[in-house]
Amino acid sequence: MKTFRLDDILPPGPLAIDPALVEHWLERFIADELVRRRGMRAVLVGLSGGVDSAVTAYLCARALGPDNVHCIRMPYATSSPESLAHAAMVVKALGCRERTIEITAAVDGYLQFEPDADGRRRGNVMARTRMLVLFDLSQKYGGLPIGTGNKSERLLGYFTWHADDTPPLNPLGDLFKMQVWALARHLGVPREIVEKAPTADLVRGLTDESELGISYPRADPILAYLLMGYHQEALERGGYSAAEVQLVRHRLESTHWKRHQPTTAMLTNTAINEFYLRPVDY
Amino acid sequence: MHASVAAVQFQPRKGEIEANLDRIGEIFADLAREDPPDLIVFPEASTTGYFLEGAVHELARSAQEYADALQRRWKAATGGAREVDVVLGFYERDAGTIYNAVLYATLGGAAPRLRHVHRKLFLPTYGVFDEGRFVARGRRIGVFETTVFPSAMLICEDVWHSICPTIAAVKGAQVVIVPSASPGRGIAGPEIETVQRWRSLLRNAAGEHGIYVVYAGLVGFEGGKGFTGTSMVVAPDGRIVVEGQPFEECVVRARLDSDAIDVARAGLPFLGDLDSVLPDLLLDEELPLPRGGRVTR
Numbered sequence A: 001m002k003t004f005r006l007d008d009i010l011p012p013g014p015l016a017i018d019p020a021l022v023e024h025w026l027e028r029f030i031a032d033e034l035v036r037r038r039g040m041r042a043v044l045v046g047l048s049g050g051v052d053s054a055v056t057a058y059l060c061a062r063a064l065g066p067d068n069v070h071c072i073r074m075p076y077a078t079s080s081p082e083s084l085a086h087a088a089m090v091v092k093a094l095g096c097r098e099r100t101i102e103i104t105a106a107v108d109g110y111l112q113f114e115p116d117a118d119g120r121r122r123g124n125v126m127a128r129t130r131m132l133v134l135f136d137l138s139q140k141y142g143g144l145p146i147g148t149g150n151k152s153e154r155l156l157g158y159f160t161w162h163a164d165d166t167p168p169l170n171p172l173g174d175l176f177k178m179q180v181w182a183l184a185r186h187l188g189v190p191r192e193i194v195e196k197a198p199t200a201d202l203v204r205g206l207t208d209e210s211e212l213g214i215s216y217p218r219a220d221p222i223l224a225y226l227l228m229g230y231h232q233e234a235l236e237r238g239g240y241s242a243a244e245v246q247l248v249r250h251r252l253e254s255t256h257w258k259r260h261q262p263t264t265a266m267l268t269n270t271a272i273n274e275f276y277l278r279p280v281d282y
Numbered sequence B: 001m002h003a004s005v006a007a008v009q010f011q012p013r014k015g016e017i018e019a020n021l022d023r024i025g026e027i028f029a030d031l032a033r034e035d036p037p038d039l040i041v042f043p044e045a046s047t048t049g050y051f052l053e054g055a056v057h058e059l060a061r062s063a064q065e066y067a068d069a070l071q072r073r074w075k076a077a078t079g080g081a082r083e084v085d086v087v088l089g090f091y092e093r094d095a096g097t098i099y100n101a102v103l104y105a106t107l108g109g110a111a112p113r114l115r116h117v118h119r120k121l122f123l124p125t126y127g128v129f130d131e132g133r134f135v136a137r138g139r140r141i142g143v144f145e146t147t148v149f150p151s152a153m154l155i156c157e158d159v160w161h162s163i164c165p166t167i168a169a170v171k172g173a174q175v176v177i178v179p180s181a182s183p184g185r186g187i188a189g190p191e192i193e194t195v196q197r198w199r200s201l202l203r204n205a206a207g208e209h210g211i212y213v214v215y216a217g218l219v220g221f222e223g224g225k226g227f228t229g230t231s232m233v234v235a236p237d238g239r240i241v242v243e244g245q246p247f248e249e250c251v252v253r254a255r256l257d258s259d260a261i262d263v264a265r266a267g268l269p270f271l272g273d274l275d276s277v278l279p280d281l282l283l284d285e286e287l288p289l290p291r292g293g294r295v296t297r
Helices: A019-037 A051-064 A081-094 A104-111 A119-141 A151-156 A177-187 A191-195 A208-212 A216-228 A232-237 A242-253 B017-034 B053-059 B063-078 B156-160 B163-170 B193-209 B258-267 B270-282
Strands: A042-046 A069-073 A097-100 A143-145 B002-009 B039-041 B084-094 B097-107 B113-119 B151-153 B175-180 B212-217 B219-222 B225-228 B232-234 B240-243 B250-257
Touching (some): A019 A051, A019 A177, A019 B219, A042 A051, A042 A119, A051 A069, A051 A081, A051 A177, A069 A119, A081 A097, A081 A191, A104 A119, A119 A143, A151 A177, A151 A216, A151 A242, A177 A191, A177 A216, A208 A216, A216 A242, A232 A242, B002 B232, B017 B039, B017 B084, B039 B212, B063 B097, B063 B113, B084 B113, B084 B175, B097 B151, B097 B175, B156 B163, B156 B175, B156 B193, B163 B175, B163 B193, B163 B270, B175 B193, B193 B212, B193 B225, B193 B270, B212 B250, B232 B250, B250 B258
Parallel strands (some): A042 A069, A042 A143, A069 A097, B002 B212, B039 B084, B151 B175, B175 B212
Antiparallel strands (some): B002 B250, B084 B097, B097 B113, B212 B232, B219 B225
């Protein structure tokens, strides 16, 4: 007798994505949230040379037209020249507006008083300086800063709090890194950008995956299954090692605070966002 | 017996009741000028937007206020030369209690006739949804006479519970009207997964009972959540007659015909079977139903 049987508990394809659907959806999102709700037409994207900001710029250019997209390159002295070149490729491909602001003097202006700051602190100062530039230029250009953070780095806490996560609109925040890569290929982002190892470009040669201790193709499905509600045992039965599941879980469970607003002492029955609840678009 | 129906895939401005009513008035004028329908259906929360949180206290109105407001706009749009039935989703305030509701009114006469108000029974309160925190739930499914077909209304999650269209059909509804505000989720395939789910739910509801289902979906983004629209009319044989596109405003129109109901029920007499079997099923003492003042289990 023929038997049909499936013992695997994990559903297949947790990262499956139809890039054409997502492109259409996110372009509608950008147009609707920016033009209809805020009455604005222009955006500013901090273009790092990496795939997240490239995809964001492509989506914005298609939703709003390239003339309404200001791509801001903000290199520091140690930033890789390759990153700057890759950012230039995006600007050229899209025909959008471009501005390059060196942040070295601003960053070093502060860090001269903290010469012992380690790499992490220096990286955070650079990320926050970039947001300072982006928000200031947004006033000048009458546009809105657009976030470029993806779901993987948000869940792993792999970003600078109140820097990368500050722009009021974020098209990619519900897409894992693997899905961003799929979307990038669909949009025609230059191959060099899609295929290079992802890096925050804060310390030369240091990639996301070497710093995190796990690759995105391993971390993303683990994150996806954990968010669906599957436990460690189910993931281990599904072929993920105890060590890698533990690593991802630790990063996820120790960074909930980074995905929230600051903790405010509640003293009354009208505490904001506790009792006084109004939606962001009201 | 037949009726022309228009389901309007509407994108409201958040919290701007007057502006949204004025826009509804413009749509009235367009529809009346082109080919006036007998029934116009607007989605859930059309006058305010869906995600309101505590702002429901500022924005809830009575059904009569909306019936009067719609009557003024219909008369302004058409001069009141003809009548029309309108379904509108709104946040309702009644005697100090707030509901997520839809009204069914006949406009165009000397005064609007408010034929029925349905209050949402199943308030989604999970994940992105938080309705149970801000509004009270309805308690019954009413079937009411209209200009054409006896009808019932269900709001969004109501129809995800198959017992709701079943009760509506058993009570005699030939048309079930479903205003909805569904934030899309699911990107694995070329179609939004929640849209596929809706299609299957509505087709099952229509096909099982030999009824028309008229679905009007909200569109637009609210705080990153994109309402999918895909308004549709499903025939009594479970076939989708017409369907709107996702995310964009549009009007979906179809003709409802009693012959189609008769033919579907003759081919698949499930509703008659249910009429006969349902009392036995409901008398099952293991069902958690109220009996003699207590719920049995």
